[in-house]
Amino acid sequence: MWDKEREQELRRLVKDSGVKLLEENLVQGTWGNISVRLDEDNMLVTPTGLDYNHLTPEDMPIVRISDPSVWSDGKKPTSERKIHAAVLAARPEINACIHSHPVFATIMASCRMPLPAFTEEMQRVFGGTVEVGAYGLPGTKKLKEGTVAAMQGRNACFMANHGVFCVGKTMEEAFDVLRLLEKSVYEYIQQKTLEKTGEKVYSDELLFKLFVKKHKK
C-alpha cells in the first residue's frame, strides 16, 4: 500500500504531464494518455476524453494493473489502460508510461516504418530499433497486443496510424524518451530527404518539392 501524500504527489504529476503534452504539441485535443505506478498492482491513469487543462489531480482514477477492468476514485479511465497495465506488469523497473500523438513520430507511424537506432544515444535510450506495433482501432485487443509486442525490450514504439508509446523509470525519463524520439525522426526525415534529392542542406521547402515531384508523376 502507498501513502496518501505520495498518491497526491503522483496525481499532480499526471495532471501536470498532461498539460505539458499539450503545451509542447506532443498531443492534440484530448488524445493520448499517461500512467504512473502507485505500487506493484496499482497505477494512476488519465481519464478518457477530457481536456488535460481542465482535469484536476483528483480526476485521475486508480486502476488495478493485474485486472484493468477494476478501477476506483477519479473519472472513467482511458480505454488504453490495458496497454499501460500490460507494460507495467511486464516491466517492474518502469514506473511511468506516455501514449501521445507527436507530429514527426506520427509520420513514421502512418508509414508503418521502424526507426533504426542510428546514434549511440538512441541505442541506449530506446534499447534498439523503434518498432511499429500492429494496427488496431483505439481501445481494442489488437491495438494492445500490437503495442505490447513492439515494446518488448524497448522504451518506445510507434503505434500504426496512431502515435507512440514511451516509458521510463520516472515520468521525466519517459518525457526524455518521447522528446528524443521526435528529434530522431526529424533528423531521419531530413537525412532521407537529402538522400533522395541529392541536396546538401535540408529545408521544409525541399521536402515539399520532393512531395510534389512524387505526386505529380
Added chain:
Amino acid sequence: MTDKIVETVLEYAKELVKQNVVGSGDCISVRAGEYLIASDASVALADLTAGDVKKILLTEAEGEYALHAAVYKNKEDVLAVCHCHPAWVTPIAEVNGKIPTVADDMAQIVGINCKTCKNEQKAIVKNLKKRNSILVEGDGCVTTGRTLNEAYACALVLDKAAHCYVGSAALKKNVLINVFEATLMNVVYKMKYSKKNQQNLQSEEGNRNVG
C-alpha cells in the same frame, strides 16, 4: 458579449500563434445567439487585443465575417469557426487537393480525407455541410467545432496529417485508414468520446445564448 467569450477568442488566437498554424488573413469566431464574436480579420492573431474582438449580427456580416455567418446559419451544431493558414495544409491544394486519412485522430475529429474547395463562400459552406473542415484553394483551411477548442484541435490535427502526408515523400507511402474504420472512429468521437468534454467546454468558453 460577455467577457468570457472575448477571453476565449483571445486565448485561442494566442494558442494558434503558439502552435504556428497561422498566416495572413486568419480569423476565428464563436456564435452567440444571433451574433458572431470574431477576431478582426485585418489584425494578425499575434497582435489581437480585446479591442479587436468584434460583435456582429449574423444578418449584417460582410466579407470574411459573412463566410463565418453563412457557416453558422447552415449548420446549427457549429458554434465556432477557425479560418487559419497552417504551414503544411496550405500547399496541399497545389498538388492533389486532399489530405488522406493517415492518422486515427484525423479520422476521429475530421473524418475521411479533407478535400480542397474553391475559394468562394458558397463552395465552402456547401462543403462544410457534411464535414467539419475543408481546405480552401489558396487560402488555408476552415475548421469548425462545437467549441473553439474543437475547431482549434481540428486545425492542429489537420496540419499534423498534412505534415504526415508530405513527410512520407522522404520515406515510403502512408498506409491509409480504410473508409469503414475512419467512419466508425468519426461517429464514436462525435457521439461518445468527445461528448462530455465538449459539453464541459461549452460552459467553460462562455454562455453562447448571451448575445
